[in-house]
Amino acid sequence: MSFSTFLLDGAGRVFRHRPTFSKLVIVLAASGGGLVAYADGRTDDSKESSQVAPKKKVVVLGTGWAGTTFAKNVDTSLYDVQMISPRNYFAFTPLLPSVTCGTVEPRSIVEPIRKIIRKKNEEIKYWEAECFKIDPKSKTVYCRTDIGTNVEGHGEFPVTYDYLVIAVGARVNTFNTPGVAEHCHFLKEVEDAQKIRRSVIDCFERANLPDLDEEERRQTLHFVIVGGGPTGVEFAAELHDFITEDLAKLYPTIQDFVKITVIQHGEHILTSFDKRISSFAEEKFQRDGIELQTGFKVVKVSDKTLTIQNAMHEDSSIPYGMAVWSTGNGTHPVILDFMKQIGQEHRRVLATNEWLRVAECESVYAIGDCATIAQRKVMEDILEIFRFADKDNSGTLTVKEIQDVLGDICIRYPQVELYLKSKHMSDIVDLITASKGDIQKEGIELNIEEFKKALANVDSQVKSLPATAQIAAQQGNYLARCFNKMRDCEEEPEGPQRIKELGRHRFLPFRYKHFGQFAPLGGEQTAAQLPGDWISIGHSTQWLWYSIYASKQVSWRTRALVISDWTRRFIFGRDSSRI
């Protein structure tokens, strides 16, 4: 299948299924050996139709890790790329907890998206607007600009696409707990971090006023963090440092009233980390006087108290001064609406296939926190896998037959490999041996039922990826590379063999490579979980954290600023002005 046929194939499909999409114009021109197709959406009949637009339109929603990495890496000589986001900058979100207490300034972790996507010749267009509706039928996204200017009304405008890359990220999940949206702080955006910073200072200034009794001072200086995940824990640690290192000197009369509490539903904090890190963090927090309330769920938030519930469904009430809600991700309304349109209304999160494409839509991709990969289960495809492996159609599989297709199966179903690794097996033959009992390996022949039995548990290894910057960036990068080599891969597919059909998949499916994860715990101590179950905790890890976070900055400007912020903090401490 050549590039042109691929494009025609896609376009033709649109024609077949969507007879209303009548304005689609296909221009075929042999220019420089390449064939191009041009599709003009119905709603976009303005300037652009008068030009000869040779490139496919890729619309990217979002300027976070996923969207930005995609835009940075996509080849703009092949695509006409447009980015749409209400945020005209990229934010280095792993440093957000540092911004809450002024260890790092907000502007040091942001970079204008226009600077990042500026390329030599071909410009990526960017619109500061929010997409409020995706219409996959007409291949159009509807956007709204919320910029307060004096020009008539709130501009709404449609943008058509050939490919859509959804990378809008997640929003806070309040689990419908009453009062959370009204009274709690969140920690998703730079603005949230700035608000938290002001709010911490506010609490200190309020508690310092002459007209309060001791109880009121205590309540005002009670900082509650709901959620013991990496963000919540890092914020608690930052806040503790801010208070002990800086605020205690400036508010000496009230420092004894300060209390920090972390409320965690599970029995431990940092459950996504190794147990050693989790225990170290819990011990350190105990030494620091940060209270951990594990096994509690917050069921209600009022302006003055949080109501928590233990496993026995007993309620108790915690008076607080400031609360930060840092638990779980929710889905944006525009994505929920899109999911409804494509028949994913029963899901909590938008699902893509292993190539990051929304399976129900030919040309819509979703990356980053807004989506999850719905990994095909082995047991769902077990018959096809059996047939695929059984080259001689004998009804049984020999070890050789299995080994011949094992590579493709492991690529298509990574859970197989993970399962083998978890059972410390080196080969699928071990798995079969284990299920069939101790017989001679070469002589094994499996029928379908035995094959099913052998693979029965591999799907237990299917786990959805956590919502981290690392994964989002890898997805953006992966998708950009797929887009860049789309033409080559039409001719020479690089993916595994198709199980159900003939031929190969165009691309290798996305595979996440874990490079490790940090958990800064305050007091210049950080825990790190590195690949291969390596654990590193302490001051040296903090310096590793400094160097990695500095090197990962998107620009020399932010790198210089972040480093100078850290230096400034060492020398002068954190600023407590209420701005």
Added chain:
Amino acid sequence: MSFSTFLLDGAGRVFRHRPTFSKLVIVLAASGGGLVAYADGRTDDSKESSQVAPKKKVVVLGTGWAGTTFAKNVDTSLYDVQMISPRNYFAFTPLLPSVTCGTVEPRSIVEPIRKIIRKKNEEIKYWEAECFKIDPKSKTVYCRTDIGTNVEGHGEFPVTYDYLVIAVGARVNTFNTPGVAEHCHFLKEVEDAQKIRRSVIDCFERANLPDLDEEERRQTLHFVIVGGGPTGVEFAAELHDFITEDLAKLYPTIQDFVKITVIQHGEHILTSFDKRISSFAEEKFQRDGIELQTGFKVVKVSDKTLTIQNAMHEDSSIPYGMAVWSTGNGTHPVILDFMKQIGQEHRRVLATNEWLRVAECESVYAIGDCATIAQRKVMEDILEIFRFADKDNSGTLTVKEIQDVLGDICIRYPQVELYLKSKHMSDIVDLITASKGDIQKEGIELNIEEFKKALANVDSQVKSLPATAQIAAQQGNYLARCFNKMRDCEEEPEGPQRIKELGRHRFLPFRYKHFGQFAPLGGEQTAAQLPGDWISIGHSTQWLWYSIYASKQVSWRTRALVISDWTRRFIFGRDSSRI
């Protein structure tokens, strides 16, 4: 008059005039040679009455230039000082125009007031609250905290004082022009500068959207500055630099639509400066393409247009994208209310005497932009002056008699000296000679009418001081020094002889010393008007500006940050992220 009698005198007066002020306790104790008095206000019957508080309570309203300089310099071993302001930081306001465009970051020009006023032993107390009522009868200020915390209600609390220093600054004066408060930006606070910065970026993002026609883009990118004073001009210059140096690269398709207009009521901009600077600025702006609309008054502002009026009362309408209102100072409501109470309701600005005390109140001082010095006119006191000089009661003044008291008169009425200087006269005798015709100097004798005639025009030199940081800081410093030497000056007054009564004034009246003024004009060019009519314009003056502004920072932290901001701007340019 000794220190104790002074205090008793003051306290006694309060007793006499305010019989309700019954809780005043006077504690006399010979401790270390000093006598102390303790006054406890009626409304403050809480904790403090249980302690033996030996020091007079000084309450300072405001943390701007005047209030902060006063607090920094006042001797806390002599006074119990409390500061009240809704702003828990001091801002280096001369750099505000630089903040509007990100040349300098907001946090680089602010310093927590608690850090500034931290002294070795004696702490100055600070309450983050806004004073909403001053009651000079009960010597109480009523404060309200606006801090959004979860503690019951908005705390209102009274604070009693023995001395009150009002330094709340001015607010924007809209001259009751309709629509200004709703649609214009101001440039008084750090928050204003941050809003302007976001708004500039908003205009660019809005103008860049795909759904606008050329006219709309032009309107959105029309930046209007109302007021051609130093702030307005500096902002216009900063904005021009920001656009040409940074934004033009990032928004190449719309840069030609940008227009900056300065609307000025008078015929020239920078009228407070020398004419050479004013013309240089006008020429530079013309070269830069910044339009000057002089001789126009803004009479109405709507969300899309400004209505301006020329001297012939002809209206015309200007469509705009963003407008900054930077003209004139108004008085805070709390001050207006206070003025009503003390009988200054006919005035526009709170008036103090030449010693910065509100003449109508025994113990209220006002410094900085919130007040103006009501300089006594010579002609008002001419009879007393004559009597004062006429030591031999002859009904006529000889030259010697005049010269004997000339020093005191010049200190009490600085306009005399200014008038002589303006007429290039070295001595008052020249003035008399000029008025009496060419006679022998020694033989001059003046009667009261001739004396009146000679001094008839000196009061033309009475001018109110402009509202600058320099003056506010000098006033704060002057007042703190007066407070610190109050006891010494009771015994040995340092002021001029009293004209109407016997004895001397305790202190020398406040005299402003002008150290020069800068007008940054963009493109690394600054104009400076130095003392003695020296003018300096150009790149070298910009470097003088850099070094003076760096040296004038209140802390090493802000100094380091401001310098690193300037360096960052040179290397990386200004950031255009919308945060």
